[in-house]
Amino acid sequence: MPHTKRIVIIGGGITGLSAAHRVSELSGEGNHPLEVTLIEARDRLGGVIHTIKRDGFLIDSGPDNFITAKPWALALARRLGLESELISTNEAHRRALVVRRGKLMPIPEGFLLMAPTKLMPMITTPLFSLPGKLRMGMEILVPARKANEDESLASFVVRRFGREALDRVVQPLISGIYTARPERLSLRATMPRFLDLEGKYGSVIKGMRFEGKQRKTEGSGARYGMFVTFRDGLQTLTNALRGRLDHVRFRLNERVIRVTQKAAGSAIPCWRVDLEHGASMEAEGVIITGPSRHSARLLTEVDTVLGKQLSAVQYASSAVVHLAYRREHVAHPLDAFGCVVPITERHQIIAASFSSVKYAGRAPEGYVLLRAFMGGALQPGMIERDDEGLIVAARSDLDDLLGITTLPCFAMVHRWPDSMAQYDVGHLERVAVMRKRLAEHKGLQLAGNGFEGVGVPDCVHAGERAAEELFSALDLYMQKGEHT
Numbered sequence: 001m002p003h004t005k006r007i008v009i010i011g012g013g014i015t016g017l018s019a020a021h022r023v024s025e026l027s028g029e030g031n032h033p034l035e036v037t038l039i040e041a042r043d044r045l046g047g048v049i050h051t052i053k054r055d056g057f058l059i060d061s062g063p064d065n066f067i068t069a070k071p072w073a074l075a076l077a078r079r080l081g082l083e084s085e086l087i088s089t090n091e092a093h094r095r096a097l098v099v100r101r102g103k104l105m106p107i108p109e110g111f112l113l114m115a116p117t118k119l120m121p122m123i124t125t126p127l128f129s130l131p132g133k134l135r136m137g138m139e140i141l142v143p144a145r146k147a148n149e150d151e152s153l154a155s156f157v158v159r160r161f162g163r164e165a166l167d168r169v170v171q172p173l174i175s176g177i178y179t180a181r182p183e184r185l186s187l188r189a190t191m192p193r194f195l196d197l198e199g200k201y202g203s204v205i206k207g208m209r210f211e212g213k214q215r216k217t218e219g220s221g222a223r224y225g226m227f228v229t230f231r232d233g234l235q236t237l238t239n240a241l242r243g244r245l246d247h248v249r250f251r252l253n254e255r256v257i258r259v260t261q262k263a264a265g266s267a268i269p270c271w272r273v274d275l276e277h278g279a280s281m282e283a284e285g286v287i288i289t290g291p292s293r294h295s296a297r298l299l300t301e302v303d304t305v306l307g308k309q310l311s312a313v314q315y316a317s318s319a320v321v322h323l324a325y326r327r328e329h330v331a332h333p334l335d336a337f338g339c340v341v342p343i344t345e346r347h348q349i350i351a352a353s354f355s356s357v358k359y360a361g362r363a364p365e366g367y368v369l370l371r372a373f374m375g376g377a378l379q380p381g382m383i384e385r386d387d388e389g390l391i392v393a394a395r396s397d398l399d400d401l402l403g404i405t406t407l408p409c410f411a412m413v414h415r416w417p418d419s420m421a422q423y424d425v426g427h428l429e430r431v432a433v434m435r436k437r438l439a440e441h442k443g444l445q446l447a448g449n450g451f452e453g454v455g456v457p458d459c460v461h462a463g464e465r466a467a468e469e470l471f472s473a474l475d476l477y478m479q480k481g482e483h484t
């Protein structure tokens with residue numbers, strides 16, 4: 001009989017749960033004697049994924065959907081038997097608005113994240129000046145950059161499309177996703193597709209138009225047709241994962257404060273995991289998830305170089321304010337999925353989703369659910385405000401933009417401190433150094449949104465990959481061979 005191996009997973013967000021689930025899938029395939037413990041500092045699982053039901057409204061207080069173009073979350077949902085629970089964005093109003101001079105206006109149809117793909121909507125939009133439009137159109141003539149080093153998103157957009165494109169649309173759209181400063185954001189780590197288009201076609205517009213002909217593109221802003229969620233909210237996914245993990249020992253309300261190696265260099269690794277209140281555990285394998293700056297703190301005694309690289313990944317904090325209204329109290333037609341706000345407009349929100357327009361079942365008949373985002377790297381102090389301050393700020397912006405003249409039926413505030421990883425220029429080089437150092441520590445894995453993607457699908461992938469690599473490191477795949 002093979003010796004029972006112990007695996008400790010730190011963090012019960014989507015990354016940690018995906019890792020635990022993949023461990024369970026792999027151990028089921030090989031029938032391994034494994035003892036798996038998942039330690040979570042909060043009193044609930046899911047991390048930033050949290051769905052709340054109130055008065056007939058369905059509120060996702062953190063993420064509210066995921067993209068299917070990155071396949072891992074969708075594939076996991078299918079393996080969990082959740083496919084019939086998935087819903088797509090509503091077909092009507094698949095577009096985004098942007099604030100310009102205090103008013104909402106549509107992002108021109110075919111303008112996808114940073115590039116226009118359709119001519120007429122660009123000619124007719126009042127969003128850009130004539131010189132701005134001409135500069136954007138000149139993109140097809142701008143020579144591709146030869147240098148291979150990383151570049152910030154702002155530098156890329158200004159170089160190819162001009163300043164106006166950045167200030168009026170790209171900055172707010174990107175901030176709505178990464179809550180980041182475009183001057184610092186690594187293009188290669190966040191939007192490599194645009195770099196590839198430049199490299200392959202010599203022009204982003206040419207490349208998007210060519211590839212768009214093969215794949216019907218639609219709407220404006222984000223690629224909304226590719227987003228899905230669950231009928232009952234995103235927590236459906238984390239609940240289902242929990243339901244498949246009966247053999248895992250869950251320790252909630254317990255914070256890990258240190259991870260050290262007991263027998264460095266030995267063939268079978270032994271890690272020690274210390275908890276806040278004095279208890280400790282030993283394990284052959286440890287997967288640390290959650291913000292990489294937190295992981296750095298846990299590993300100070302293991303590897304200072306690794307710790308330094310982990311803490312170099314900056315995190316921003318954000319707040320989400322949900323506001324519920326009777327439909328007739330919002331004058332705006334709400335004929336879009338939401339709006340983004342350029343920093344130059346000096347509003348207090350960075351974006352808002354019209355949640356009940358975007359997905360069915362988010363508000364009862366006759367009501368609407370709005371969701372305002374605040375904070376991020378561009379407004380670092382924002383989440384320090386108290387709940388009332390955040391609600392007043394969100395209401396003040398949305399009242400003006402959407403013509404709301406009454407108080408909301410209710411308002412809810414959720415803060416997500418240090419939760420949005422900022423992939424600064426050079427991020428992928430940093431990750432390569434981390435991976436190299438990590439390979440020196442058998443039985444240790446790191447996963448989460450600080451490495452190769454911030455979205456839910458990326459985190460599912462990161463957790464699953466960590467589980468698979470741990471299996472390799474602990475020779476558990478070989479044991480499978482021995483059993484069959």
Ligand SMILES: Cc1cc2nc3c(=O)[nH]c(=O)nc-3n(C[C@H](O)[C@H](O)[C@H](O)COP(=O)(O)OP(=O)(O)OC[C@H]3O[C@@H](n4cnc5c(N)ncnc54)[C@H](O)[C@@H]3O)c2cc1C
Binds near residue numbers: 010047294320457
């Ligand atoms: C407001 C918001 C909106 C978002 N919207 C979207 C979206 O719509 N679509 C999308 O794809 N992505 C979105 N994202 C990004 C995505 O949701 C996250 O990157 C992802 O869910 C992070 O999962 P995680 O498990 O790595 O981290 P987390 O969810 O942060 O989970 C980490 C867990 O580890 C625990 N933990 C940390 N340290 C310790 C310790 N020392 N001991 C024990 N436990 C510990 C924490 O308590 C936490 O529960 C959004 C993020 C935020 C904050």
